[in-house]
Amino acid sequence: MSINYTELSKEISYALRHAPWEYELELDAEGFVPIEQLLFALNESEKYERNIDLTDLEHIIKISEKKRHEIVANKIRALYGHSVPQMIKKIAGTPPAILYHGTTHRALKSILNEGLKPMRRQYVHLSIDTDMATQVGKRRDSTPIILQIDTVKAEDAGVHFYIGNERVWLCDFIPADTLTILR
Template sequence: MNLVELSKEISYALRHAPWEYELELDELGFVPIVQLLHALNESGAYECEVTQADLEQIIATSEKKRHEIVADKIRALYGHTVPQIIKKEPGIPPAVLYHGTTHRALPQILQDGLKPMQRQYVHLSIDVETATRVGKRRDPEPIILKIDAESAHKAGLQFYIGNDKVWLCKEIPKDCLSIFTPKTLPCNTAV
């Protein structure tokens, strides 16, 4: 079984179109595992039956930690585009977070701040590497924004835990953003 393709379908079902799978997300975004498995297996798209062990393997081996199983339920941790607001666990973010974006989007972001666009939350990364990887999905040379999360949080913005590398927020005001420029070491010059 192709677990990467299965993971993508699970993400689609839990983040974007649960109704296509006859699933109903609860207020935290969970659905019973048995319902998800029934929907996946009913489609006939997989050469063998999808099991809970397959779901657990996807979660255990994923670098991005997109899904979570709690008791007999599963959910996507972030990235929802469903109209229903998914409640997230609030938290105190690191002092600085990062966001990778495109050259095309930058002028609008600098004017209006970061907005969630078609998603429910703005996704923020804990490090430059993750923000760069995310940004490269839409721009080969992404712009990395540095977010003063500490100031934003002190000003009353609520941050939510996405996973161990992702934080979520409804929006980031422009005064909490700057363009990240890596510090470069001076060149050694021969005399």
């Protein structure tokens, strides 16, 4: 029996990022839950043709272009995109000198006046390249605006950056004066 891995990945992201309580999961300070707990919750619903197991989770992580999840020891977590009230601790780091953010035409005026805010998420998400920023921006606008962020200037202004994964950086806020419209 085959599993729709796209559907499963979306459900895991929803459970770990936005609604762990709906699955009776409790995130630790770093956003991890025991794999056994997640598998129990997924299999309890009987939504899938067969029971989901560790190899399914490993497969989702392996095939994901965006590297949304991570397994460490016997735990799994979403790497970014959280909207849960509990603040997920992230590892601080020094990002590349330039990062990018894809946004909508509708949001641009506000961003240029007030800076980039996390909105309904815990952190502002930034990409290491324009391709990913464009892909993210296209979720809400067919021709997104791509902003370029001067991370050195942002750090000088007191912004702290955190590692999301190898292509995504996170921060609490980006001041408007560190942004440039790339296209």
